Amino acid sequence: MNPESVRTGERVPHGGDTDPDVLDFSANTNPYTPDGVAAVYERALEGARRYPDDDYPDFRAAAAEFVGCAPERVIPTPGGLAAIRLAMAITLESGDDALVPYPSFGEYAREVGLQGASPQFVPHDEILETEGDILESTALAVVCTPNNPTGEVADADELAAFAARCGEHETTLLVDEAFLGFTDRPSAAGLESDHVIVARSLTKLFGLPGLRAGFAVASGEQRDTLETARRAWSLGTPAASVGAYCLRQDAFVRETRERVARERARMHEALERRFDVVASEAPYLLCNVGDRAVDDVIASARADGVAIRDATTFRGLESHIRVAVKDRAANDRLLAALDVLEADEQSEADGATPNE
Incomplete structure (x- = not known):
């Protein structure tokens, strides 16, 4: 920052x-949690007497299966917002511009600003139409699907076309799917593009916002950079264990x-x-x-x-x-x-x- x-x-x-x-x-947030969560948490709490396995193999496997990608593409984070910050930290430099939808999640503009970059606001229902010179001068573009607070889901074909244009202009596309789990729509993780980063939150869908568990999905150099930049032991043992359990329910x-x-x-x-x-x-x-x-x-x-x-x-x-x-x-x-x-x-x- x-x-x-x-x-x-x-x-x-x-x-x-x-x-x-x-x-x-x-x-x-979901008013319900999956049956069995309390028992998983209790067992994990005993395991918390040791440092967690920093590779998080079980959590990565469960997250990968949930969104349909390879486990090595999953980057564990303490919540979806942590994935967003991590993505912006490796992408933005002071003086950069970032396309930010509005009305949408207020943390996008704040996190862009904390990196010393400038948010360029675009109506949320027009951002997928952005092309040309605007993308050429932009380091990062953010898409929220479903958009918060309006609730619309980005059309999959339009999102894929926008991702391709971002790639042509070497613009990183950050897709926030914090609420996509409430739908049966496919994740943008399926795009497998080196310039696309997906941010996911577990705790809204599974009714555990205080647990702080989420992950990013990326490919190629972006994936390697995220993995290097993420904090060691980025998930506590209870969050990793409960998260993996929930993702399989x-x-x-x-x-x-x-x-x-x-x-x-x-x-x-x-x-x-x-x-x-x-x-x-x-x-x-x-x-x-x-x-x-x-x-x-x-x-x-x-x-x-x-x-x-x-x-x-x-x-x-x-x-x-x-x-x-x-x-x-x-x-x-x-x-x-x-x-x-x-x-x-x-x-x-x-x-x-x-x-x-």
Whole structure:
């Protein structure tokens, strides 16, 4: 990182509420974890009395199988954001430019800035069309799929074509797939291009955001550079063991995808009674509250014990909130707090159990 940029940099806002008495819809994490996680963690905790195997063979194998690549292409990292920082650290130099989508994850611009580089903002739904002189002068381009906070997934053919253009101009393409596991879409790891780096997060899909486990996928010289640059013992033993275990829980992943798709469609229909809602393939929905005050909508929901994300902190959004997709009972509490449940649905919600 560039020392002067770090001194003048700032942190950016995120979702997540630490109040245990509040139902948190501001963070997009699975409300469930795979069966057996606690036992795996307990065994790993005993193993933590020694340093972990810095090669992480089991974790690499599980991650590789999950995204469809060779194990040696996997670079273990303590969370998806660590993979993003590592990719930018080996790619950007002070004075470089990086294409950053908006509205999108605020950490992209922050991490670019910490390297002493400059983010060049492009609408998230136009970045795959970028070509020519812009790519020629750009060291790095970022694509988020599904995009956060809008939820659209990048078209696979368009992404592959953009990756090819990036390669022609020697621009590194960083594809953030933090939420792609909630879909059945293929990973960009399948491109196997030397200039493409994929960042993945485990802990959102498997409901363990505090575990901090993720990985990058790369090929050729980029892979070798990432492997050299990553910290020694980059995953703790519990994170590596639980991560490898979770990545092999195919039934859990399948059930999660089905539930999220079903509940997202139901929530979209309900939320449209009051807001403009963006179509999404992610475990969250972006809502335009129109002429209502965002602060008032958030405060009203919180008074009912529900925390939602103020999406005006995303670049380009001025009247939006973002809500996660969880289980049916929790989702109904959110919809009731936002006053979008019909009377019969409200009655069902009042009698729902937490696991419905």
